Amino acid sequence: MAGLYFHIPYCKRKCSYCNFFSVASSKLKTGFLPAMLKEISAKSSLLAGQHIESVYFGGGTPSLLPAGDIYSLLNAASAAFSLQPDCEITLEANPGDLNESKAAAYKNMGINRISLGIQSFHEQDLRYLQRDHTQRCAVQSIETCIHQGFDNISVDLIYGIPGQGMDSWQENLDMVASFRIPHLSAYWLTVEEKTALKWLLDKGRLQAPDEEEGTGHFHLLRAWAARHGYEHYEISNFAANGRYSRHNLGYWRGNHYLGFGPSAHAYDGSKRWWNPSSVSGYIASVNHGTPAAEEESLDDRMKFEEMLLTGLRTQWGVDLQRVTTAFGAETQANLLTKAASYLDAGWLRVENDCLKATSAGMLRLDGITAALFPEEPL
Numbered sequence: 001m002a003g004l005y006f007h008i009p010y011c012k013r014k015c016s017y018c019n020f021f022s023v024a025s026s027k028l029k030t031g032f033l034p035a036m037l038k039e040i041s042a043k044s045s046l047l048a049g050q051h052i053e054s055v056y057f058g059g060g061t062p063s064l065l066p067a068g069d070i071y072s073l074l075n076a077a078s079a080a081f082s083l084q085p086d087c088e089i090t091l092e093a094n095p096g097d098l099n100e101s102k103a104a105a106y107k108n109m110g111i112n113r114i115s116l117g118i119q120s121f122h123e124q125d126l127r128y129l130q131r132d133h134t135q136r137c138a139v140q141s142i143e144t145c146i147h148q149g150f151d152n153i154s155v156d157l158i159y160g161i162p163g164q165g166m167d168s169w170q171e172n173l174d175m176v177a178s179f180r181i182p183h184l185s186a187y188w189l190t191v192e193e194k195t196a197l198k199w200l201l202d203k204g205r206l207q208a209p210d211e212e213e214g215t216g217h218f219h220l221l222r223a224w225a226a227r228h229g230y231e232h233y234e235i236s237n238f239a240a241n242g243r244y245s246r247h248n249l250g251y252w253r254g255n256h257y258l259g260f261g262p263s264a265h266a267y268d269g270s271k272r273w274w275n276p277s278s279v280s281g282y283i284a285s286v287n288h289g290t291p292a293a294e295e296e297s298l299d300d301r302m303k304f305e306e307m308l309l310t311g312l313r314t315q316w317g318v319d320l321q322r323v324t325t326a327f328g329a330e331t332q333a334n335l336l337t338k339a340a341s342y343l344d345a346g347w348l349r350v351e352n353d354c355l356k357a358t359s360a361g362m363l364r365l366d367g368i369t370a371a372l373f374p375e376e377p378l
Protein backbone atom coordinates (compact mmCIF):
# COMPACT_ATOMS: atom_id res chain seq x y z
CA MET A 1 0.00 0.00 0.00
CA ALA A 2 1.29 3.47 -0.80
CA GLY A 3 0.16 7.10 -1.00
CA LEU A 4 0.54 10.11 -3.26
CA TYR A 5 0.78 13.70 -2.04
CA PHE A 6 0.40 16.85 -4.16
CA HIS A 7 1.63 20.10 -2.66
CA ILE A 8 -0.15 23.18 -4.03
CA PRO A 9 1.96 26.00 -2.60
CA TYR A 10 -0.39 28.94 -3.06
CA CYS A 11 -2.51 30.82 -0.52
CA LYS A 12 -4.53 34.01 -0.90
CA ARG A 13 -2.56 35.41 1.98
CA LYS A 14 -0.35 34.05 4.71
CA CYS A 15 -2.05 33.20 8.00
CA SER A 16 -0.14 34.63 10.96
CA TYR A 17 0.82 31.30 12.57
CA CYS A 18 1.69 29.31 9.45
CA ASN A 19 5.19 28.09 8.61
CA PHE A 20 4.28 25.69 5.78
CA PHE A 21 5.89 26.39 2.47
CA SER A 22 3.39 28.52 0.53
CA VAL A 23 3.40 31.69 -1.55
CA ALA A 24 0.85 34.44 -0.84
CA SER A 25 -0.63 34.71 -4.32
CA SER A 26 -3.67 33.32 -6.10
CA LYS A 27 -1.91 33.60 -9.48
CA LEU A 28 -0.02 30.46 -10.40
CA LYS A 29 3.48 30.83 -11.78
CA THR A 30 3.66 29.98 -15.48
CA GLY A 31 4.99 26.48 -15.83
CA PHE A 32 3.84 25.26 -12.40
CA LEU A 33 1.11 22.89 -13.58
CA PRO A 34 3.13 21.51 -16.54
CA ALA A 35 6.00 20.85 -14.13
CA MET A 36 3.76 18.87 -11.79
CA LEU A 37 2.36 16.85 -14.70
CA LYS A 38 5.89 16.19 -15.92
CA GLU A 39 6.98 15.11 -12.44
CA ILE A 40 4.06 12.64 -12.23
CA SER A 41 4.97 10.95 -15.47
CA ALA A 42 8.70 10.96 -14.63
CA LYS A 43 8.04 9.10 -11.36
CA SER A 44 5.46 6.65 -12.63
CA SER A 45 7.78 3.65 -12.28
CA LEU A 46 8.74 4.39 -8.65
CA LEU A 47 5.77 2.64 -7.06
CA ALA A 48 5.56 -0.20 -9.59
CA GLY A 49 3.56 -3.12 -8.21
CA GLN A 50 2.17 -1.09 -5.30
CA HIS A 51 -1.48 -0.18 -4.94
CA ILE A 52 -2.26 3.42 -4.08
CA GLU A 53 -4.69 3.60 -1.18
CA SER A 54 -4.67 7.38 -0.71
CA VAL A 55 -4.15 10.53 -2.74
CA TYR A 56 -3.91 13.84 -0.92
CA PHE A 57 -4.04 17.38 -2.33
CA GLY A 58 -2.55 19.60 0.36
CA GLY A 59 -0.77 22.87 0.65
CA GLY A 60 -0.98 25.73 0.63
CA THR A 61 -4.52 25.88 -0.65
CA PRO A 62 -5.46 23.35 -3.34
CA SER A 63 -8.96 24.85 -3.57
CA LEU A 64 -7.39 28.03 -5.00
CA LEU A 65 -6.62 26.15 -8.21
CA PRO A 66 -9.31 25.94 -10.87
CA ALA A 67 -11.07 22.56 -10.48
CA GLY A 68 -9.86 21.68 -14.00
CA ASP A 69 -6.24 21.82 -12.83
CA ILE A 70 -6.97 19.42 -9.97
CA TYR A 71 -8.69 17.16 -12.48
CA SER A 72 -5.59 17.19 -14.73
CA LEU A 73 -3.37 16.19 -11.81
CA LEU A 74 -5.73 13.45 -10.65
CA ASN A 75 -6.11 12.15 -14.18
CA ALA A 76 -2.35 12.05 -14.67
CA ALA A 77 -1.95 10.25 -11.33
CA SER A 78 -4.59 7.66 -12.29
CA ALA A 79 -2.81 7.03 -15.58
CA ALA A 80 0.64 6.75 -14.01
CA PHE A 81 -0.14 4.74 -10.86
CA SER A 82 -2.38 1.90 -9.80
CA LEU A 83 -5.11 3.60 -7.72
CA GLN A 84 -7.24 1.17 -5.68
CA PRO A 85 -10.95 1.29 -6.58
CA ASP A 86 -11.75 2.54 -3.05
CA CYS A 87 -8.76 4.92 -2.93
CA GLU A 88 -9.23 7.75 -0.41
CA ILE A 89 -8.83 10.99 -2.39
CA THR A 90 -8.66 14.06 -0.16
CA LEU A 91 -8.55 17.73 -1.09
CA GLU A 92 -7.81 20.48 1.42
CA ALA A 93 -10.13 23.45 0.92
CA ASN A 94 -10.37 26.84 2.53
CA PRO A 95 -13.92 27.94 3.36
CA GLY A 96 -13.60 31.17 1.37
CA ASP A 97 -12.87 29.33 -1.92
CA LEU A 98 -15.58 26.73 -1.87
CA ASN A 99 -18.83 27.16 -3.77
CA GLU A 100 -21.44 24.70 -5.04
CA SER A 101 -20.01 24.41 -8.54
CA LYS A 102 -16.46 23.83 -7.34
CA ALA A 103 -17.58 21.23 -4.81
CA ALA A 104 -19.71 19.51 -7.49
CA ALA A 105 -16.69 19.42 -9.81
CA TYR A 106 -14.56 17.82 -7.07
CA LYS A 107 -17.23 15.22 -6.45
CA ASN A 108 -17.57 14.41 -10.16
CA MET A 109 -13.84 13.94 -10.65
CA GLY A 110 -13.66 11.35 -7.85
CA ILE A 111 -12.52 13.34 -4.83
CA ASN A 112 -14.22 11.58 -1.93
CA ARG A 113 -12.90 13.41 1.13
CA ILE A 114 -12.74 17.14 1.80
CA SER A 115 -10.60 18.60 4.56
CA LEU A 116 -11.83 22.06 5.53
CA GLY A 117 -9.40 24.57 7.05
CA ILE A 118 -11.99 26.18 9.32
CA GLN A 119 -9.85 26.70 12.46
CA SER A 120 -12.67 28.45 14.36
CA PHE A 121 -16.31 29.47 14.00
CA HIS A 122 -15.63 32.72 15.89
CA GLU A 123 -14.66 35.99 14.23
CA GLN A 124 -12.37 37.00 17.08
CA ASP A 125 -10.26 33.83 16.69
CA LEU A 126 -10.21 34.12 12.91
CA ARG A 127 -8.91 37.69 13.23
CA TYR A 128 -6.19 36.62 15.68
CA LEU A 129 -5.08 33.89 13.23
CA GLN A 130 -5.38 36.30 10.27
CA ARG A 131 -7.55 33.86 8.36
CA ASP A 132 -9.27 35.24 5.29
CA HIS A 133 -12.72 33.74 5.86
CA THR A 134 -15.63 34.60 8.12
CA GLN A 135 -17.74 32.56 10.51
CA ARG A 136 -20.55 32.53 7.93
CA CYS A 137 -18.18 31.24 5.24
CA ALA A 138 -17.04 28.46 7.55
CA VAL A 139 -20.59 27.22 8.12
CA GLN A 140 -21.46 27.58 4.43
CA SER A 141 -18.46 25.50 3.36
CA ILE A 142 -19.70 22.58 5.47
CA GLU A 143 -23.25 22.97 4.15
CA THR A 144 -21.93 23.05 0.58
CA CYS A 145 -19.92 19.83 1.02
CA ILE A 146 -22.88 18.05 2.58
CA HIS A 147 -25.20 19.35 -0.12
CA GLN A 148 -22.88 17.99 -2.81
CA GLY A 149 -22.96 14.55 -1.21
CA PHE A 150 -19.62 14.43 0.60
CA ASP A 151 -19.98 12.18 3.63
CA ASN A 152 -16.28 12.01 4.43
CA ILE A 153 -15.44 15.49 5.68
CA SER A 154 -12.65 16.57 7.98
CA VAL A 155 -12.57 19.89 9.81
CA ASP A 156 -9.42 21.57 11.15
CA LEU A 157 -9.77 23.57 14.36
CA ILE A 158 -7.20 25.40 16.47
CA TYR A 159 -7.31 25.76 20.26
CA GLY A 160 -5.23 27.64 22.77
CA ILE A 161 -5.92 30.94 20.97
CA PRO A 162 -5.62 33.88 23.39
CA GLY A 163 -9.08 35.14 24.31
CA GLN A 164 -10.77 32.00 22.98
CA GLY A 165 -12.15 30.94 26.34
CA MET A 166 -13.64 27.57 27.24
CA ASP A 167 -17.16 28.44 26.10
CA SER A 168 -16.16 29.48 22.63
CA TRP A 169 -13.93 26.39 22.23
CA GLN A 170 -16.86 24.25 23.37
CA GLU A 171 -19.10 25.95 20.78
CA ASN A 172 -16.57 25.20 18.03
CA LEU A 173 -16.58 21.53 18.97
CA ASP A 174 -20.36 21.40 19.26
CA MET A 175 -20.64 22.86 15.77
CA VAL A 176 -18.56 19.93 14.45
CA ALA A 177 -20.80 17.45 16.27
CA SER A 178 -23.98 19.17 15.11
CA PHE A 179 -23.02 18.58 11.46
CA ARG A 180 -21.96 14.98 12.29
CA ILE A 181 -18.53 15.64 10.78
CA PRO A 182 -16.75 12.26 10.88
CA HIS A 183 -13.19 13.58 11.31
CA LEU A 184 -11.66 16.39 13.30
CA SER A 185 -8.06 17.61 13.34
CA ALA A 186 -7.59 19.83 16.40
CA TYR A 187 -4.25 21.59 16.75
CA TRP A 188 -2.87 23.45 19.73
CA LEU A 189 -1.73 26.87 18.54
CA THR A 190 2.07 26.93 18.51
CA VAL A 191 4.27 29.92 17.81
CA GLU A 192 6.73 28.96 15.07
CA GLU A 193 9.89 30.81 14.11
CA LYS A 194 9.73 33.12 11.09
CA THR A 195 5.96 33.61 11.26
CA ALA A 196 4.00 36.85 11.48
CA LEU A 197 2.60 35.64 14.80
CA LYS A 198 6.10 35.34 16.29
CA TRP A 199 6.97 38.82 15.02
CA LEU A 200 3.77 40.34 16.42
CA LEU A 201 4.29 38.65 19.80
CA ASP A 202 7.93 39.76 19.96
CA LYS A 203 6.76 43.34 19.34
CA GLY A 204 4.14 42.98 22.06
CA ARG A 205 1.30 43.68 19.62
CA LEU A 206 -0.69 40.54 20.43
CA GLN A 207 -1.59 38.64 23.55
CA ALA A 208 0.57 35.50 23.86
CA PRO A 209 -0.94 31.99 24.09
CA ASP A 210 -1.27 30.74 27.64
CA GLU A 211 -0.11 27.19 28.46
CA GLU A 212 -2.71 26.65 31.17
CA GLU A 213 -5.55 27.78 28.93
CA GLY A 214 -4.36 25.45 26.14
CA THR A 215 -4.18 22.54 28.59
CA GLY A 216 -7.77 23.26 29.67
CA HIS A 217 -8.87 23.24 26.01
CA PHE A 218 -7.09 19.91 25.47
CA HIS A 219 -8.93 18.28 28.38
CA LEU A 220 -12.24 19.73 27.21
CA LEU A 221 -11.54 18.38 23.72
CA ARG A 222 -10.91 14.85 25.01
CA ALA A 223 -14.04 14.89 27.15
CA TRP A 224 -16.10 16.19 24.21
CA ALA A 225 -14.67 13.48 21.93
CA ALA A 226 -15.54 10.71 24.40
CA ARG A 227 -19.08 12.10 24.79
CA HIS A 228 -19.72 12.30 21.07
CA GLY A 229 -18.17 8.99 20.01
CA TYR A 230 -14.98 10.29 18.44
CA GLU A 231 -11.86 8.13 18.88
CA HIS A 232 -8.81 10.14 19.85
CA TYR A 233 -6.61 8.10 17.53
CA GLU A 234 -3.68 10.50 17.16
CA ILE A 235 -2.60 13.41 19.32
CA SER A 236 -4.33 15.94 17.01
CA ASN A 237 -6.84 13.69 15.25
CA PHE A 238 -10.29 12.36 16.12
CA ALA A 239 -12.49 10.03 14.09
CA ALA A 240 -16.09 8.86 14.37
CA ASN A 241 -17.11 5.44 13.01
CA GLY A 242 -13.54 4.47 12.15
CA ARG A 243 -13.16 7.26 9.60
CA TYR A 244 -9.44 7.73 10.19
CA SER A 245 -7.42 9.71 7.70
CA ARG A 246 -6.11 6.83 5.61
CA HIS A 247 -3.40 9.06 4.19
CA ASN A 248 -1.99 9.99 7.59
CA LEU A 249 -2.25 6.39 8.81
CA GLY A 250 -0.02 5.48 5.89
CA TYR A 251 2.64 7.95 7.07
CA TRP A 252 2.45 6.72 10.65
CA ARG A 253 2.66 3.07 9.61
CA GLY A 254 5.76 3.65 7.52
CA ASN A 255 4.08 3.01 4.15
CA HIS A 256 5.81 4.29 1.04
CA TYR A 257 4.67 7.55 -0.53
CA LEU A 258 5.58 9.93 -3.32
CA GLY A 259 5.24 13.71 -3.12
CA PHE A 260 4.81 16.08 -6.05
CA GLY A 261 5.26 19.84 -6.13
CA PRO A 262 7.56 22.28 -4.31
CA SER A 263 8.80 21.04 -0.90
CA ALA A 264 6.92 17.72 -1.21
CA HIS A 265 8.57 14.71 0.45
CA ALA A 266 8.80 11.07 -0.61
CA TYR A 267 9.76 7.87 1.22
CA ASP A 268 10.61 4.40 -0.08
CA GLY A 269 11.23 2.45 3.12
CA SER A 270 14.94 3.21 3.31
CA LYS A 271 15.39 6.79 2.19
CA ARG A 272 13.48 10.06 2.13
CA TRP A 273 13.88 12.82 -0.41
CA TRP A 274 12.23 16.14 -1.02
CA ASN A 275 11.75 18.79 -3.69
CA PRO A 276 13.08 22.37 -3.53
CA SER A 277 11.06 24.76 -1.34
CA SER A 278 10.76 27.35 -4.08
CA VAL A 279 8.29 27.42 -6.95
CA SER A 280 10.83 28.58 -9.55
CA GLY A 281 13.50 26.25 -8.16
CA TYR A 282 11.04 23.38 -8.39
CA ILE A 283 10.00 24.17 -11.97
CA ALA A 284 13.63 24.53 -13.08
CA SER A 285 14.67 21.27 -11.42
CA VAL A 286 11.79 19.29 -12.93
CA ASN A 287 12.65 20.70 -16.33
CA HIS A 288 16.26 19.60 -15.83
CA GLY A 289 15.09 16.13 -14.85
CA THR A 290 16.35 16.38 -11.24
CA PRO A 291 13.46 17.41 -8.98
CA ALA A 292 14.82 16.14 -5.64
CA ALA A 293 16.68 18.87 -3.75
CA GLU A 294 17.98 16.65 -0.97
CA GLU A 295 17.72 13.14 0.34
CA GLU A 296 18.60 11.22 3.47
CA SER A 297 19.11 7.53 4.03
CA LEU A 298 17.49 6.21 7.17
CA ASP A 299 19.69 3.98 9.33
CA ASP A 300 18.24 1.73 12.04
CA ARG A 301 18.54 4.37 14.72
CA MET A 302 16.58 6.89 12.63
CA LYS A 303 13.93 4.27 11.82
CA PHE A 304 13.58 3.39 15.50
CA GLU A 305 13.30 7.05 16.51
CA GLU A 306 10.66 7.54 13.86
CA MET A 307 8.74 4.53 15.17
CA LEU A 308 8.75 6.15 18.63
CA LEU A 309 7.84 9.61 17.34
CA THR A 310 4.89 8.44 15.31
CA GLY A 311 3.77 5.48 17.45
CA LEU A 312 3.51 7.39 20.71
CA ARG A 313 1.34 10.01 19.04
CA THR A 314 -1.27 7.39 18.19
CA GLN A 315 -3.72 5.36 20.26
CA TRP A 316 -2.01 2.16 19.04
CA GLY A 317 1.33 3.13 20.57
CA VAL A 318 4.65 1.40 19.85
CA ASP A 319 4.39 -2.37 19.35
CA LEU A 320 7.14 -3.83 21.55
CA GLN A 321 7.25 -7.06 19.57
CA ARG A 322 7.88 -5.07 16.41
CA VAL A 323 10.70 -3.25 18.18
CA THR A 324 12.31 -6.61 19.02
CA THR A 325 11.81 -8.02 15.53
CA ALA A 326 13.14 -4.94 13.75
CA PHE A 327 15.84 -3.71 16.13
CA GLY A 328 16.64 -6.57 18.55
CA ALA A 329 15.80 -7.57 22.13
CA GLU A 330 18.44 -5.25 23.58
CA THR A 331 16.82 -2.21 21.98
CA GLN A 332 13.46 -3.22 23.44
CA ALA A 333 14.99 -3.72 26.90
CA ASN A 334 16.76 -0.33 26.73
CA LEU A 335 13.52 1.32 25.68
CA LEU A 336 11.66 -0.06 28.67
CA THR A 337 14.47 0.97 31.03
CA LYS A 338 14.30 4.54 29.74
CA ALA A 339 10.50 4.47 29.91
CA ALA A 340 10.41 3.28 33.55
CA SER A 341 10.19 6.70 35.22
CA TYR A 342 7.45 7.81 32.79
CA LEU A 343 5.53 4.58 33.42
CA ASP A 344 5.79 5.28 37.17
CA ALA A 345 4.63 8.88 36.66
CA GLY A 346 1.56 7.67 34.74
CA TRP A 347 2.62 9.40 31.53
CA LEU A 348 3.21 6.14 29.64
CA ARG A 349 1.59 2.74 29.99
CA VAL A 350 2.08 -0.73 28.51
CA GLU A 351 -1.07 -2.32 27.18
CA ASN A 352 -1.25 -5.48 25.02
CA ASP A 353 2.52 -5.38 24.63
CA CYS A 354 2.39 -1.84 23.23
CA LEU A 355 3.95 1.24 24.81
CA LYS A 356 1.41 4.09 24.80
CA ALA A 357 1.14 7.67 26.00
CA THR A 358 -1.58 8.42 28.54
CA SER A 359 -3.56 11.66 28.23
CA ALA A 360 -1.20 13.28 30.78
CA GLY A 361 1.73 11.99 28.71
CA MET A 362 0.34 13.46 25.51
CA LEU A 363 0.69 16.92 27.01
CA ARG A 364 4.47 16.41 27.37
CA LEU A 365 5.10 14.05 24.51
CA ASP A 366 7.98 15.90 22.82
CA GLY A 367 10.13 15.73 25.95
CA ILE A 368 9.22 12.13 26.74
CA THR A 369 9.92 10.89 23.22
CA ALA A 370 13.29 12.67 23.06
CA ALA A 371 14.28 11.05 26.37
CA LEU A 372 13.50 7.59 24.95
CA PHE A 373 15.81 8.00 21.95
CA PRO A 374 18.93 5.79 22.03
CA GLU A 375 22.25 7.48 22.81
CA GLU A 376 24.21 5.19 20.49
CA PRO A 377 23.64 4.00 16.92
CA LEU A 378 21.77 0.66 16.87
Ligand code: SF4
Nearest residue numbers: 011014015018059060
Ligand atom coordinates in the same frame (compact mmCIF):
# COMPACT_ATOMS: atom_id res chain seq x y z
S1 SF4 B 1 -4.20 28.73 4.29
FE1 SF4 B 1 -3.12 27.04 5.32
S2 SF4 B 1 -1.17 26.81 4.22
FE2 SF4 B 1 -2.06 28.81 3.63
S3 SF4 B 1 -1.09 30.27 5.01
FE3 SF4 B 1 -3.05 29.66 5.96
S4 SF4 B 1 -2.51 27.91 7.28
FE4 SF4 B 1 -0.79 28.22 5.89
